[in-house]
Amino acid sequence: MTPERTEERPDLAPLIDHALLDPHRGVEAVHRCCDEARHFGFAGVCLASRWLPVARERLPLDGPVKLIGVVAFPFGAVPTAIKRAEAEWAAAAGADELDVVPDFGALADGDGGAVLDDLAAITDLGLPVKVILEAGRLDPEALALLVEISIDAGARHLKTGSGFGPPVTADQVTQLVALARGRAAVKAAGGIADLDQALALVAAGAGRLGTSRGVALMQALRAHA
Numbered sequence: 001m002t003p004e005r006t007e008e009r010p011d012l013a014p015l016i017d018h019a020l021l022d023p024h025r026g027v028e029a030v031h032r033c034c035d036e037a038r039h040f041g042f043a044g045v046c047l048a049s050r051w052l053p054v055a056r057e058r059l060p061l062d063g064p065v066k067l068i069g070v071v072a073f074p075f076g077a078v079p080t081a082i083k084r085a086e087a088e089w090a091a092a093a094g095a096d097e098l099d100v101v102p103d104f105g106a107l108a109d110g111d112g113g114a115v116l117d118d119l120a121a122i123t124d125l126g127l128p129v130k131v132i133l134e135a136g137r138l139d140p141e142a143l144a145l146l147v148e149i150s151i152d153a154g155a156r157h158l159k160t161g162s163g164f165g166p167p168v169t170a171d172q173v174t175q176l177v178a179l180a181r182g183r184a185a186v187k188a189a190g191g192i193a194d195l196d197q198a199l200a201l202v203a204a205g206a207g208r209l210g211t212s213r214g215v216a217l218m219q220a221l222r223a224h225a
Contacts, residue, residue: 010202015209016208016209018036018211018212018214019189020045020212021047023048030051045059046210049069049090053094069090069098069099071083071086071098071099072101073162074162075164084121097130099159107145112145131155132159132189133150134165135176137161137166150184151184162190168201171204172188177205186207188210192209192210195220
């Protein structure tokens with residue numbers, strides 16, 4: 001149940017990764033996304049590699065809003081060398097963090113070593129990495145294996161999904177928190193529709209919220225003040 005009193009509601013702003021991943025949006029939308037993140041004090045701005053240099057000019061270096069680049073988004077179905085090259089490019093363009101899609105094909109084939117090597121090629125760069133798990137599409141055994149591989153590879157966060165799968169649920173967050181056992185944080189992302197859902201995800205243990213609706217969430221939160 002959503003808390004009735006405002007003082008019991010968490011401050012969502014420092015938890016939000018303000019996402020702009022619609023490929024049909026241009027530079028003005030990127031500028032607006034960055035400005036909104038600075039205005040509300042969001043944790044980060046999450047963008048396709050294409051827009052990282054533009055956003056880096058808009059966001060102060062070493063500022064409170066982190067610049068997050070996605071790698072092999074949204075499907076992860078590219079060779080490791082290409083993922084590594086994109087990650088290196090993102091780092092050179094000023095990314096502070098990387099959200100990476102793993103090799104789901106190798107996971108489906110039971111080749112955990114290939115999945116590990118694929119992720120390690122990215123974490124080896126030294127930037128904080130979130131692995132996009134697509135938790136809503138994996139069976140429990142495959143999800144548990146991917147969590148272990150992600151943590152072994154050095155992931156800092158386990159991200160529920162890309163937004164191209166089923167909407168995130170509080171149960172998914174609870175499941176990932178249990179699987180992580182304190183070794184990695186959880187980022188909830190994909191179809192966060194309203195304030196009640198966002199608060200439920202945080203209550204379930206999400207330390208970050210990836211959403212394109214950050215402004216609407218903050219407006220709803222302030223409306224209850």
